[in-house]
Amino acid sequence: MKNHVWRPLYVAICIVGIVLIARAILVPKDYGTHEQGYMYGTHRQGNVEEWKAVTVKYKTSEACKDCHGDKYADIKGGAHAVIGCENCHGALMEHPENPPKLSIDRSRSLCLRCHSKLPYSASGRGSIPGIDPEKHNTDSECVMCHSPHKPVIPGSENPKPEVKK
């Protein structure tokens, strides 16, 4: 087409060409529509493996049992049996290689998560024994009087939480 009128169109086509070349170079080969179709499944396939490769930090209480059998038995025999070790001691990670010691959280705020009394009858929270954190021994840590591993001795005549003398 000899008409000069088409020249801007040629420029436009060149620009589109450059974008297509850039796409071929810059976009990873595994990008495309995979399972779940175009709307919900267009992505870079390699990303799925990247997510699967994330390190696992929490290993559950079963991983603690072999080396800390006594503590495990203590806690599993009482009212705190349902609480995982890692909830209070932090994630296992690669313990004992790394970290060599897990933290022991002795703060009031840890216990208050469940034992700050909230009188909600429609919720399980209402039936957990608790105290008013602003009134009950406000200057002490809970663990000074209460044992977190053996809070209640099951079957005992004394239903109150064990208080150390």
Added chain:
Amino acid sequence: MVHGELWTIKEFFTYPNEYIYWPITIVMYPFVTGLVAGAFVLSSLYHVFGVKQLKDIARFSLVFSFALLPVAMMPLLLHLSQPFRGIEVMLTPHFTSAIAAFGVVFSTYGMIVASELWFVYRKHFVLKSLELKEKTNRSGLDSIFYLLFSALTLGAYDISEHALEKDEKAVGKLAAIGIPVACFLHGYVGFIFGSVKSNALWTTPLMPVIFLCSAVVSGVALCIVTYVITVGLRKLLYIRKRTQHPDSPTDESVKDVDLSEIKITTKYLVMFLILAFTLEFIDLIFRVYTGIKSWDILQVVIFKRDFVKVFILQYGIGNILPFILLLLPGLTVKRALLASALVLYGVFMMRWNVVIGGQAFSSSFSGFMEYHMPILPVSLDALKEGLIGTIAVIVTPYVLFFGLNKIMPVFGQTDSH
């Protein structure tokens, strides 16, 4: 601070992850694309519909529309938390998303405006190129301009009557194709908001149309404002030069603003203003009437918390007041200028009330979020999406226009188009 935390104040109950994630930059983006679309439509009124009296303002608004185009991208780049990956919208657009249309629409529109400008200024490029070729003692700057103008001719040096007629025909065709593309450039932004079913304020099929009408309104108003100010400044500088140096050459192109052109332009402004206002009014009436679940919290936002911003600033000062000013008899250039400036402000407030207003309430419908635009650049976020970023966006089109005017002069052209 997480992204959004710096400028969001949360009240009552909001989901923990809720912040105002789309701040001032996302208010600026539809505002600027609206100006782009509106300026183009104004220019097309001359090229397509042959409203001969709009010739000067048409040329001006075409060049200004082109200067605004890169500016439209600025708020987006400032907003993206991974701006260097922004090119992915061009490379891997996921077309079920309205935002993916950005790459295609933006490029298409850019190429149409660039092509139209080429046809309008081709003769000028050829003349300048030949003139600089003849020049014997070219300075460094002259050489650069020579290369630039030669390249811009795209090798088409024929400026006979026949060739220029072809140019004019091409301009007409491009302007005609360009109108729906310009409409799409801004309509899709309305779709971006209107299609968000999770946002009770944004979700309405009217959104693309509302945005479009107010876009045309803002584009026309901006052209009136900038045109009047630019022509006025030129005259001022010319008079001062003539007073200080009475021997300097006269310039016939310096004149007052043509009132008849302004009058016709404001007619179109009023028409679209009525349309935009009506659509927004209908939307509000329907919400009040149907009273669905989200209305409880929305009415607190619209009628209480944002009452001044919506009814006084946007509808009152930004719509009704300029409407009255433009309809009163005996329209002067000054009054048209004031009315246009108020309209621009009204359109900006509309964008603000939609974007920020839509994030002023929690998706839980049980709490509110207040937006405070960062003034001082206390962090990178505050710099990009705060006052500094906004000022940069406002200033840049004028800087670009100044530069473009050197290559594609807007004033004093005497050719056929």
Added chain:
Amino acid sequence: MMNRREFCKKAMVMAGGLALPLSAFELFDPKSLHAEKNDKSNTRWVFLVDTHKCVGCGFCVKSCKTENEVPYDANVTRTWVERYVITKDGNTYIDSPKGARDGFTTTKIDQQHEGMKDINNEDITKAFFVPKLCNQCDKPSCVQVCPVGATYRTADGVVLIDRKWCIGCGYCVQNCPYGARFFHPVYHVTDKCNFCYHRITKGMKTACVDACPFGARQIGNLKDQNDPVTKIIMTDRVNVLKEEYGNKPQAFYLGLSKEVK
């Protein structure tokens, strides 16, 4: 009137022009899409929350943050617990201080900028806790609106985010009706709960399910008829959040009260 040659020329141009947009329909052919969706995967992850059992201890939030490397002090979280306190005068007070990262240790309701609200215990008619997380929707509106395909749904029903591809526009965050998504303060891309994909694909449970001492959270495979979670979903009275949005969320709730937002 055009002659035959002109007609042929114009017809070819038209056919060529039409072929281009028509070819786009190939991408969107509903039948082939459906065939792809009838997935070969024998896993479809679903979540079950029992709001009766949740006590608001917040161990789930704490373990999630550590397991999924969301900075502990950042005010964003992949999962959270909401507290609902309904009073005799018909008001509903809701809070989630730090997403319940530290649990709920006071009867006062955290109203953020409006301060702490004292509630008299005698005024409470009902109060409960609601754990929330990404619902891994069947038709996720967040995935639909990603402009670059950085977020997607896997064959086994989990919605993931490609950290290397996300441009950070935030459209997905705006489109989630549940507030599950946020910007990760370290990677500066979006983030959300992904059912601890790195754990469930190894046969483990999610961190929050393991952490919950009361069994309020459970994860299961809907395609396994013998899965206890599947059995509950199929036989008990379960509900989902915000069904009206059409996202088809895959997190099911027992005891979802009408006040829950």
